[in-house]
Each structure stands twice: as structure tokens, then as C-alpha cells.
Amino acid sequence: MTTSTVDHEQRHVPEPLDVAALRADFPILARTVRDGSPLAYLDSGATSQRPNQVLDAERSFLTTCNAAVHRGAHQLAEEATDAYEHARATIAAFIGADVGELVFVKNATEGINLVTYAMGNAATAGDEAARFRLGPGDEVVVTEMEHHANLVPWQQVCRRTGATLRWLGVTDDGRLDLDDVPEVITDRTKVVALTHQSNVLGTINPLAPVVRRANEVGALTVLDACQSVPHGAVNVAELGVDFAVFSGHKMLGPSGIGVLYGRRELLEALPPFLTGGSMIEQVWMETSTFAPPPQRFEAGVPMTSQAVALGAAVDYLSAIGMDRIAAHEHALTEAAVTELDAIDGVRIIGPTEVVDRGGAVSFVVDGVHPHDAGQVLDSLGLAVRVGHHCAWPLHRRMGVPATVRASFYLYNEHSEVERLARGVREAQRFFGVV
């Protein structure tokens, strides 16, 4: 091992993005809103915009080889199946998974429900599914910073099975409270489900200590990677998680397509959730056997052009480089935190130290409700999100009913951060609090 002093020469500094050039790939970014203001799209945490390359890939699939995949033997069916499976391979490689470990779902929400319902089904499945069974005395651990998508399905599976839901807390500055880990994750814990990056706080969670503890007690780990996979290099194998989910629409891809990653050995033992066509091996009148994964989890004719377009989105992101995207967003986040923090009466909800922190910046403005602040920003062409961002318990924990959230992506510019800060000052002026 070398004793490396990390100085600026040695550290790998990614080449800056040519934002102006890549913005040209996103036609929507050129539009104006609300009486002619140029759009500043600061809501990619909710959904991202799509470049021409992704739109063209979807259209090209539909105009050349559209057919039901895994069903026909004609040429179109063959080409459609190839395109669909090629997209699976592209996306699997992107996150460091094997192609058979990647299941296409509608979105992250469906991915988590797939896991929770399949675990519920383990009660009546064979012995190979025993490790997925939940019952009274078992515990499921989540965190207080989860999106409802990674909370409500766990509440529900606990209700159905009699298991108990527990959670890791959040510190005042918006970090996961690791002190809770040994006490909350115990021999009773069957599953630890947590977010990689908070969609509200921006916090990037330290996974290593949580995964280590989960492994120690033999619990499964489920990662909500919705806000991490789109914004930086994620390798699920290196992270050592058992399952991970993310949504295509947050990473330049279409809506209606998402991904569930599951370690091969686990997917092989996991009972199905949705059943029907395409997921079977043999069917008789009385009973059926199921296909191996990933087909076992893709019942019915799947989203096809959407999967192909998500593959194109991954190609687009990969060609730019995830480290460059992460560095660009880091710089925007640093600027936003600095500019907003400097405004009297503005409080950032989440870490103000821009370390292990992604590009979701949520804040409150004294005397101006987030809804009203958002309305002023909207009138200036700034698209932000207001409300609780599907993380109501987290907002309660942070002591605020709602926040304004600006979230960044590769196509955002520093000038938009400046407009945001000016807009917040304008909101303060409009509501007479300064």
C-alpha cells in the first residue's frame, strides 16, 4: 500500500462537461414558460428530461422492429427480443450486474413491491424460499429518510406477515444516525431496506457499515438507488447489496420502465410476484412451474420500446462519463448550498457540508410557505418541487411541514443556480419578509 497524500495533481479531476453543447440534445430545455421566462428545470429529482438520442432510439425501435418480445418466431419478434435483451445487458453492465440479475419493472416503486410481495409469497412457496419468509418476531429495518416508495410497501408486508418494522434515525444535520445500527439491526432483522441517496436531503448514505452489519446478522439488503444510479457511478456488486431498484425516468429514460437488481442466487430462490404469461416454464390445468429469473419476474408482454430507450439513456450517460456528471452536479450543489445559505431567513434542510451529498437541495424560507416560494420561482421560469416530496416522516423528523427542493442534473448550469438564489430573494420581497 502506498501512503498517498491526496493533492490536486494526484487526484483524478474529471474533464468538465460542455453543458451548452449537451443542452442542445434536450429540446425541452429551450422552451419558455409563464409569459416568456426561459425554463430553468430544477426538478430532475422528480423526473429528468430526455435527450434526442433517447427519443430517437425509442422511435427507431418502433419504426423498424416492434413486436412482442419472447413470444414469436418471426423476424420482427426476433429483432425486438434482441433489442430488449441488448438493453438489459447494457444496463446490467452499467451497474456492475450480470445480465440475468436485472429485472425490468415499471418503476422503482414496483420493484420494491415486487420484493415485498414475493417475500410475502414465500410463506407458501418451497423450502428454497425459506430465507425470504417473514413472520411474527422477525423485523424489517428501514430509515427515517425513506421515500414513501421504500417505506409503505414494508409497512404493508409487515402487516400481512406479522413482522415488525423498525428504523434507523436521522441526525439534525440530515445524516443517517449510525449509532443506532447495532441496536436496531439485530438477529431478528430479516431485511434492511434503505436509500442510497436521499431525494430530500441529498445525503449519500454510508452503505458499508450498514451492509456489514446486515451480513453479520444474516439480513437481506435492499437498496433504493433511485437517486444514486442516475447521478454517479454505482456498482451493486461492489456495494454488496442483495437487491437494488431504480427508475428509468430519473436517468434520461422513459417513464414506465424501471429496474430491479437481485443477486442471482436470491432471484433464483425468490417466488414470483405477478404471474401469468411469459413467466412460466410449464402450465397444466391444476398447476404451473416458473421460468428462471429474470423472466420469472416479467409476467405479461413487457415495456419494450421503453426498455430499449433506457438502454440508449445508459449509453448516453456512459459516453459522457458518470464521474464527470457527478463532478458537475457536485459543483452545482456546492454553489447552491453556498448561495442559499448566505440568504438571511433561508434554512437548508440537509447537510450544508457538501461531502457525501448529492444534488437535491431542499430549504425553507422564514415567513414564506414553500408552496408560495415555489409559485414565485415558477413565475420566474424556475421549475422546483414543493411539498414533502413523498417523504412525509422525514419532514416531520426535520421539523418542517414542507420544503422547496431544487435538484440538479447534467444539463443544469451555474446561471440557473444564480437565478434560483435571486428568485428566493424575490419571494422574500414579494411576501414582505425582508
Place this chain on the structure above:
Amino acid sequence: MQLESMYQEIILDHYKNPNARGLREPYDGESFQVNPTCGDEVTLRVKVDGDNGESRVTDVSYDGQGCSISQASVSVLTELVTGRTVREACTTMEAFVELMQGRGQVEPDENVLADGVAFAGVAKYPARVKCALLGWMAFKSALVEAGQSPEANGVEVT
């Protein structure tokens, strides 16, 4: 700027200086309403005296938290319905709901809506219509809980 068309002075006044907040006893009906997309909340109580058809809203009290639109709207509501017959209050409610759901195409009648006309601009912003209606939804439910549905008082609701 468009903003002024939404945030009329009356709305900002009611937001900054709302009619007495705080829940009061006695009351006949109470309702808690929350907007699940943003978390805005209103709890509202009504006191009604007299029989169906003749009954009168003698007190309205509320508490809540939320944006200027939701909180100003419930403050205006208390002015528009307190002391009125249930029939009149429900007619006003109907006019307000119609205005809010009109996407800016409905001409408000100041004789019926008084300060409520200030919300006409909000109707052009579909995402905020729910804010303006939150208190009114609470009022309607509280009336029903008090055994005073609009229908029982001869008011057709849409």
C-alpha cells in the same frame, strides 16, 4: 406580473392577519382535512343552531398550517359563512367551488362571494385550486357531521 393576479392584496392580508385562529367550544361538527400532496392542514368546527331549512351557522373556528392560499381561504370562509343560514352558506360554498374549478373562465359574483372573489386568479393554477378549497372541504364535512348536509338545506351540490 402574473403573480399579482394570484396573490391579491386581500389574500395576503388574510394570510398575514387571519381571522382569529384557534378551535372553540361548543361545536356540532368538526372536520380535519389534509392535502396529501403538500401536507397543508385545516381543522374546522361549526356550531349550528335551528332546524334543517332554518338552521344558521352561529360559529366557525379553525386551526391549520399551510400556504397563503389555503390559510387565507379558510380565514375568508369564516367571514362568509358565520351568522348566515346554512342554506346561504352552502350557496356561497357552491359559488366558490364553481369559481375555483372554472380554470379562470368563471366570472365571480361579488354579491355572493364578497372577499372570495379575490381567489379568481388562483383558479388559473390547477395545482393551487386544492389549496383554496381545503377549508371549504372541511366546512362541508363539518356541516355533514353536524347533521346539516347542503342537500338537507335545499342546496344542490355539484
